[in-house]
Amino acid sequence: MSEKAPWITYRPELRVLDCTIRDGGLINDSNFTDDQVKAVYTACVEAGIDYMEIGYKNSPKVFPKEKYGPWRHCDEKDLRRVVGDHTAKKTGLKLCAMADAGGKSDWNKQILPCKDSVLDMIRVACYVHQISEAREMIEHCHSLGYETTLNIMAVSVASEAEISKALEIGAQTSAGVVVVVDSFGNLYREQVDYLVKKYMKAVEGAKMEVGMHAHNNLQLAFANTIEAIILGCNRVDATMMGLGRGAGNCPMELLLGFLRNPKFKLRPVLECIQNTILPIRKEFDWGPSIPYNITGQMNRHPRSAMACRAGDAPDDYLAFYDQTIADV
């Protein structure tokens, strides 16, 4: 099997999604400048990336515009100011936005018909117990003409029965993809295997792909993404330099350096990283530092690690460890 070196060929149906601006927006309240978003957009087009998740379709009531940047709401005028008269046909890139279940999105009002938007896809994110709202959101967006996905978050802390039920419902929706989301960056290879196979079985016969969205708390985001690809996932997420909340995501530069489809080009990604993403490090911290290792290992939301890293003593690992293990 491995003797035939499958790692030097490629699967043309594998699609890469960049969520730098969407996931990265959790670091800075989506306050990216137009130039930054344009730079990521340009890199995605030039690099042959399939989808760019340009932000959230979330509610300005819950996320007021005084505090949150345009990429939390993705109003059409803000999108067009940056991407102009973008079409997928012209660029080879499809734009998408994420809408959260649980009252965070005015999805039944905020989302235009697809033909009137530069967006082609809406990704619906929910926790397992929000699956019913997620289903409504998916069908609403589908009826507006969008591609849709179902992203069930924090599966590492959901029970078997909950995941099974959510998948059962998800498989009956019009979503084109159901995504394994490792929100806490907790999953190891064996657990990724188990979940991906479970998801694939659940969508058998449903014309749905399975996707992977990994977080890098344990320096396993790239590895888990490769694992998912090996198992047959055809939708994978990554961000430039792994920019993303907390420990960050699968780094696009590693993913595109690994994938062998000649349409993918690495240099535009490096250019974007050097000129646009690296400067962000002066202001914001992300990556698999030890506090994130610890919350990942403990299967917890990374918020305590984020507070540690943003605080006065970001490298006081012992204090963080002691308070974390005491706090059970």
Next chain:
Amino acid sequence: MSEKAPWITYRPELRVLDCTIRDGGLINDSNFTDDQVKAVYTACVEAGIDYMEIGYKNSPKVFPKEKYGPWRHCDEKDLRRVVGDHTAKKTGLKLCAMADAGGKSDWNKQILPCKDSVLDMIRVACYVHQISEAREMIEHCHSLGYETTLNIMAVSVASEAEISKALEIGAQTSAGVVVVVDSFGNLYREQVDYLVKKYMKAVEGAKMEVGMHAHNNLQLAFANTIEAIILGCNRVDATMMGLGRGAGNCPMELLLGFLRNPKFKLRPVLECIQNTILPIRKEFDWGPSIPYNITGQMNRHPRSAMACRAGDAPDDYLAFYDQTIADV
């Protein structure tokens, strides 16, 4: 299989080796202070780690003492100054040193009989074409009473036939372990699978373990180490905070956070990292930055990336990429 959650139990025969001072010595010409070595030693003892590779038994003619610190030669007096009257029996920790084939070590003169040394094991490192000298070194050290291992380096650039021949010879030696060494940090999961299985087949019936020594160019060192463990490797290497030449190694803090043998304790590792390893970052660079991603992906020695990171423009990824792809 995975449903039974093997990741929450452990294999008692799995042994962890810390090579912070040995591999880290490639960053700073082995010029660690006694305090630094003592801190790593103490952490290894307290953390339940099985082996500490405290340096090299390499030649002071090739590595003059004016330039290279004591941990490049591991003279007995230097070892004892730091570890005192160490015994494995008292501490649960075995000390070892690495000797390089290829004329780098005065192994037939430099190495004391095991009963006269605090060292318990000698790891013999070679490239495939040096296997015959490696065999002599192993038998010599074995006759002196040491545990020995065979570490065949840079296998990602050796041919099938070379690896097979080297393993055939290696399996006939007295070495207790043959180690898969990913010197260039190039290996992906499928290649690790292939190599580990090949090594295991080669040593079948020879009472030898297979080990894994990963490098972190592609943020896969930890993942590849887990993979090797899943496949049955019982000897794995790691370093504190991944300290090591270039992209560094599998981080000990991730490995011990993953392993479930209750003898392993994470806190002493975090203490060592915070107090001893982190300060080294002010002076030396290591870790999976983009130049190391590139040499790893291209299956090259990391020396060009090391020069880039030590130079004036460590974050000029585009320049490094352009010069690297032009240089073929």
